[in-house]
Amino acid sequence: MKAKKEAMAGSLESSDVLVTIRPREGEGVECTIESIVLKQYGRRIRSVTEEVAAAAGLSGAAVRVQDRGALECTLRARLETAIERSTAGT
Amino acid sequence: MSAAYGDRDVREIRDDPDRDEYRTLLTSRGLSVPEGSDLVLGLYEGERLAAAGSLVGNVIQGLATARETEGEGSAAVLVTALLKAAADRGLGRVAVFTKPPEAAVFEGLGFRRLAVAERPATGLGAALLEWGSPGIEDWKADLARRAEGRPRPSGVVVVNCNPFTRGHQALLEWAASESSWVHVLVVEEDRSLFPFPVRLDLVRKGTTHIRNLDVHPGGPYVISSATFPTYFTRPRPGSPDDAAAELHAALDLEVFRTHVAPVLGAVERFVGTEPYCPTTSTYNRLMREILPAPRPDSPALEIRELPRVERDGAAVSASRVRDLIRAGRFEEIRTLVPETTWDWLRSPGAAPVLERIRASDTRH
Numbered sequence: 001m002k003a004k005k006e007a008m009a010g011s012l013e014s015s016d017v018l019v020t021i022r023p024r025e026g027e028g029v030e031c032t033i034e035s036i037v038l039k040q041y042g043r044r045i046r047s048v049t050e051e052v053a054a055a056a057g058l059s060g061a062a063v064r065v066q067d068r069g070a071l072e073c074t075l076r077a078r079l080e081t082a083i084e085r086s087t088a089g090t
Numbered sequence: 091m092s093a094a095y096g097d098r099d100v101r102e103i104r105d106d107p108d109r110d111e112y113r114t115l116l117t118s119r120g121l122s123v124p125e126g127s128d129l130v131l132g133l134y135e136g137e138r139l140a141a142a143g144s145l146v147g148n149v150i151q152g153l154a155t156a157r158e159t160e161g162e163g164s165a166a167v168l169v170t171a172l173l174k175a176a177a178d179r180g181l182g183r184v185a186v187f188t189k190p191p192e193a194a195v196f197e198g199l200g201f202r203r204l205a206v207a208e209r210p211a212t213g214l215g216a217a218l219l220e221w222g223s224p225g226i227e228d229w230k231a232d233l234a235r236r237a238e239g240r241p242r243p244s245g246v247v248v249v250n251c252n253p254f255t256r257g258h259q260a261l262l263e264w265a266a267s268e269s270s271w272v273h274v275l276v277v278e279e280d281r282s283l284f285p286f287p288v289r290l291d292l293v294r295k296g297t298t299h300i301r302n303l304d305v306h307p308g309g310p311y312v313i314s315s316a317t318f319p320t321y322f323t324r325p326r327p328g329s330p331d332d333a334a335a336e337l338h339a340a341l342d343l344e345v346f347r348t349h350v351a352p353v354l355g356a357v358e359r360f361v362g363t364e365p366y367c368p369t370t371s372t373y374n375r376l377m378r379e380i381l382p383a384p385r386p387d388s389p390a391l392e393i394r395e396l397p398r399v400e401r402d403g404a405a406v407s408a409s410r411v412r413d414l415i416r417a418g419r420f421e422e423i424r425t426l427v428p429e430t431t432w433d434w435l436r437s438p439g440a441a442p443v444l445e446r447i448r449a450s451d452t453r454h
Contacts, residue, residue: 006177007177008173010170011170012167012173012200013163013170014163014166022182066200
């Protein structure tokens with residue numbers, strides 16, 4: 001599913017994560033990860049992000065994850081919501 | 091719009107008495123209500139206003155949290171809501187203009203710091219940050235591509251050209267004779283009487299005879315509502331906004347010095363003396379102060395100032411051209427502008443612009 005429009009889910013509050021998805025040229029998905037715990041969990045956050053994007057069949061998207069110390073279930077939920085919003089028919 | 095966050099609730103502030111409450115909150119933090127807000131959001135805890143902020147175009151302004159709720163993450167809630175509102179409006183990039191001590195709060199929320207300016211004389215300071223994309227790094231990469239292969243070191247001229255006159259032309263010719271390459275950045279923000287595409291086109295047409303010169307759109311980082319909001323409102327000298335104008339001018343020059351000039355390999359900035367407009371004259375004074383100072387973060391620039399070209403005892407300026415249009419003394423414009431601008435002014439495409447100028451009394 002191609003990203004059709006810019007969409008966000010989550011927040012910048014402590015223990016949450018803000019996911020922003022915007023359409024991008026081509027088929028690829030480009031992920032940018034920022035986190036207050038990047039050293040400890042950066043790789044895990046990236047692999048979860050890529051996994052959720054792949055499971056949803058996301059394409060042509062730039063995904064920005066701004067993590068404020070969210071639990072993995074929160075991250076997954078935010079990613080799914082943002083992908084749904086970004087790929088939904090206008 | 092309304093979004094619940096536990097017992098907290100973000101909603102739009104539209105009318106009194108909510109507006110009054112917002113004003114009181116800002117005053118208590120030494121801020122004033124921003125002009126021309128597109129949206130004001132408040133974070134309420136029960137009926138109490140815990141934090142509020144405005145979106146003016148794509149700039150977050152007038153953001154404050156109540157002292158009692160500081161440190162409880164209310165700024166994060168409110169900033170998130172403002173970013174989402176901006177995204178709903180199709181704005182992928184949001185800037186924030188704040189006091190230097192607050193910059194760290196925004197950096198913690200994922201904003202990038204672009205520049206900080208402090209004016210010891212007035213005690214004012216400002217920091218400019220941005221969030222989202224395309225951001226300044228994208229813009230710099232694009233500018234670097236445009237300047238690829240051009241000789242360095244180069245000279246830069248920033249112009250508005252509202253419209254392009256013989257004064258501008260003389261300045262650019264002089265810059266080109268003094269520098270191995272000249273990059274002309276045309277202010278892109280579309281708030282002048284002559285629309286940006288016309289201003290850019292007239293600069294290009296009026297400089298085709300200059301071989302060592304490129305004309306670029308100024309983009310959002312060269313005299314824009316994010317770097318220099320008061321440039322477009324032109325406050326009266328001595329008014330409180332005049333001190334703000336000085337601060338904004340300093341901020342714009344900081345962005346220029348640390349981000350724009352290095353990309354172009356610029357070591358000189360060329361400017362015409364400003365006899366009429368106090369805002370531009372302040373800008374030129376700060377330019378002489380900020381750009382040549384040796385500093386570790388960025389190379390210094392030399393300021394080269396050309397006295398305004400005169401015709402019949404008065405300086406050739408774009409504002410004089412606009413005055414003559416307003417006064418209906420069209421023929422007198424001919425000696426003030428290059429042939430290319432003159433031709434455009436007499437073309438059918440110019441009619442609506444001329445009509446707008448006649449109907450306006452703005453300085454700009």
